[in-house]
Amino acid sequence: MTTTETLPPLLQRAVAQPDVLHWHTWAALAPGPSLVVLGAVHGNEVCGAHAIVRAIDDLTHGRLRLQRGRLTLVPVANPLAFKQKTREGERNLNRHFLPQPAPRDYEDRVTHQLAPLLAQHDALLDLHSFHTPGAPFAMVGPRDNAGAREPFARAAEEMALARALGAPQVVEGWLEVYDRAALARSEQPGDDGIGTNEYMRSQGGYAVTIECGQHEDPEAAAVATRAIHGALAHLGLADVTAPPRFTGPAARLKDVVLRQSPDDRLLRDWHSFDAVQAGDVIGIRADGTPVAAPHAGCVLFPHPEADVGQEWFYLAGFDFPSQGSNHRL
Incomplete structure (x- = not known):
């Protein structure tokens, strides 16, 4: 078990x-894109922090060299939660990630510092882990659109980055389905759905989250390291070995189911990407x-101990769009 003294x-x-x-x-003297990498946005998700510290050491000692552009590494985005070994410090940093004129809590004060940093970069890589066992996956946002909720025009770049990170799957469509969870709680979708990625897109950049494995999986930090190398190679920032690209169809989030009672129970030990058929x-x-699947697809983010009113599990499906879609990059 990791203690403070062994960190x-x-x-x-x-x-x-x-x-x-x-x-x-x-910052390299040769021009190029700028990338910011975040670890420990949630304090109990430590794989990114460890991978970023390794990257900092490699850059400091010349084992890794920035060839062009700019790279910013943030090993611990939420130090209070990291110290407490909890998901949150005072609240979830990855919800309502919007700078406030008068910060009211710890995460507001963190956001006040991190938001302008993100806005100074072209791309964000956010390193996370998850609750139950399962395979790593990358997450992207909306397809290009001019809607009021999350307008976006860089879906192709975002999907291309996600495919370069070495994860065996890519998932899209987070905010749209998160908004459905708010409606299921009789709430109106609002700023609570805005995290680091959504904020990055609102500032003209693009962003990918990679879920590197279960929180306690010792391999998760290696997955995070491969993702950092994949991003550096894909953007041409450094001469590093790139992991294999993901070439299959992305999974699209379609449904979310909330836990309504502490006595609600999952039928079995579901893992993310476990396949389901309609019914x-x-x-x-x-x-x-x-509670049955309304369509064929797979389970995502199963959380058997979710609080009442919170997301119990998500369901995703697989689209096979035409050759022109950003899926086919």
Whole structure:
């Protein structure tokens, strides 16, 4: 088990000084794109922090060299949550990620510092992990659109970056389905759905989250390292070995199911990307009502111990669009 004393010095500093954010920036003299990489947006998701510290060490000692553009590495985006070994410090940093004129809580103060940093870059790579066992995957946002909720014009670049990270799957369509969860809670979709990626897109950039594996999986940090190398290689920032590209169809989030009672239970130990057919029972409500898949696809983000009113699991399907779609990059 990792203790503070066994952490690398950069991570010990984050624990010792949760009132200070630190990041490291390298700028090559040759022009090129700019990339920012975040770790530990959620404090119990530590794989990204460890992978970023390794990358900082490699850059510091010349094992990795920035050839063009600009690279910023933020090992611990939420030091208080990291110190507490919890998902949140005072609230979820990856919800309502919008700078406030008068910050009210710890995550507001973090956002006040991180938001302008993100806006100074072209692309964001956000390193996360998840609750239950499963394979790593990358997440992208909306397809190009001019809508009011999340207008976007860089879907092709975003999908291309996601495919370059070495993950065996790509998932799209987060905010649209997250908004459905808000409606299911009788809430209006709003700023609570805005995280680091959504903010990055609102500032003219593009962003990919990679879920590197289960929180406690010792391989998750290696997945995060491959993702960093994949992003550097894809953007031409450094001469590193790129992981294999993902070439299959992306999974598109379609449905979200909330836990309604503490006695709701999943039918079995579901993992992300477990396949389901229309009508397959995924869970049982407290009154015995089965919860079945409305369509063929796969389960995502199963959380058997979700709080009442929170996301119990998501469902995704696989689209096979025409050759012109951003899926085919």
